[in-house]
Amino acid sequence: VAGTFARIFNRQAAESTDIAGAVDKLAKLSATYPDLQAAAALQAALLRAMYAAPAPVQPLDISAATAATRLAARTPLLHGVALPFREQDLRGLFLRLCASARKQSESHASAATVLEEAVRRGRLDLWALSHKLIGGAGSTLGAALDAQELPAALTMTLLRLALLPFLEQVAVQLAPLRAGQAWQQGYCPSCGAWPILAEQRGLDQFRYLRCGLCADSWEVDRIWCVFCHNRDHLQLGYVQVEGEEQKQRAATCDVCHGYLKLRSTLTPLSVPELLVEEVALVHLDLIALEKGYAPP
Ligand SMILES: [Zn+2]
Numbered sequence: 001v002a003g004t005f006a007r008i009f010n011r012q013a014a015e016s017t018d019i020a021g022a023v024d025k026l027a028k029l030s031a032t033y034p035d036l037q038a039a040a041a042l043q044a045a046l047l048r049a050m051y052a053a054p055a056p057v058q059p060l061d062i063s064a065a066t067a068a069t070r071l072a073a074r075t076p077l078l079h080g081v082a083l084p085f086r087e088q089d090l091r092g093l094f095l096r097l098c099a100s101a102r103k104q105s106e107s108h109a110s111a112a113t114v115l116e117e118a119v120r121r122g123r124l125d126l127w128a129l130s131h132k133l134i135g136g137a138g139s140t141l142g143a144a145l146d147a148q149e150l151p152a153a154l155t156m157t158l159l160r161l162a163l164l165p166f167l168e169q170v171a172v173q174l175a176p177l178r179a180g181q182a183w184q185q186g187y188c189p190s191c192g193a194w195p196i197l198a199e200q201r202g203l204d205q206f207r208y209l210r211c212g213l214c215a216d217s218w219e220v221d222r223i224w225c226v227f228c229h230n231r232d233h234l235q236l237g238y239v240q241v242e243g244e245e246q247k248q249r250a251a252t253c254d255v256c257h258g259y260l261k262l263r264s265t266l267t268p269l270s271v272p273e274l275l276v277e278e279v280a281l282v283h284l285d286l287i288a289l290e291k292g293y294a295p296p
């Protein structure tokens with residue numbers, strides 16, 4: 001097993017510095033916290049698979065007027081829009097992620113094999129699933145996959161990672177359409193997903209939410225629950241580990257019992273860095289869950 005980890009964490013020649021840096025950080029996490037070893041090695045393998053081939057994206061055709069109308073109606077820009085990349089490219093990336101999970105993780109190997117089979121035989125329609133996910137039907141998909149006897153959690157994890165390299169480029173295209181438009185919602189203005197964390201940027205600690213599906217970011221108020229919009233500071237709190245609260249903690253809400261991880265940064269995190277934080281901040285998830293808070 002040690003050999004497998006060493007191989008995964010070894011630098012590869014043609015890798016971008018972003019990815020190499022993220023893999024290095026995952027290796028350090030794995031060395032410092034033995035509990036995180038398996039999760040860090042799997043994340044490193046998935047990260048490499050995500051960027052092992054280009055993810056070509058077409059220009060998206062949304063006018064400034066359409067974008068303004070949608071945002072004013074609190075509708076994410078990609079709702080109901082045909083995704084501007086090719087189904088076969090998404091499928092190729094998803095299959096690379098399945099293969100990577102199968103090779104890297106004994107605990108996910110059999111589920112990953114089931115998924116590869118399901119995609120190859122047309123039992124799992126990734127294209128339709130992606131449009132439903134971005135169309136706002138994300139919460140119903142788990143039950144639908146269960147009914148098909150497919151491993152729902154792994155499907156959604158790998159689908160999200162397969163979509164990210166495409167959607168992060170789409171979000172960059174959408175940025176000019178969002179400029180100057182207010183968006184005081186907890187869900188993503190581009191794709192509608194919930195944030196995976198908030199960055200507290202710079203010395204002023206302005207709060208920016210980061211989307212887990214397209215990596216977009218948008219600024220929100222600090223004394224505010226992103227899930228239920230509660231502003232009563234007596235009902236808002238934090239969970240944290242003593243000594244690291246300046247760097248990272250989770251904001252909690254006693255009205256909806258949601259929580260959001262917060263990470264102090266000077267500059268926005270890259271997508272590979274966001275994926276590192278997913279592993280690095282897992283202890284905050286555990287503390288929040290233990291105290292009765294839950295993701296939306
Ligand atoms: Zn998004």
Ligand SMILES: [Zn+2]
Pocket residue numbers: 225226227228229230253254255256257258
């Ligand atoms: Zn709340």
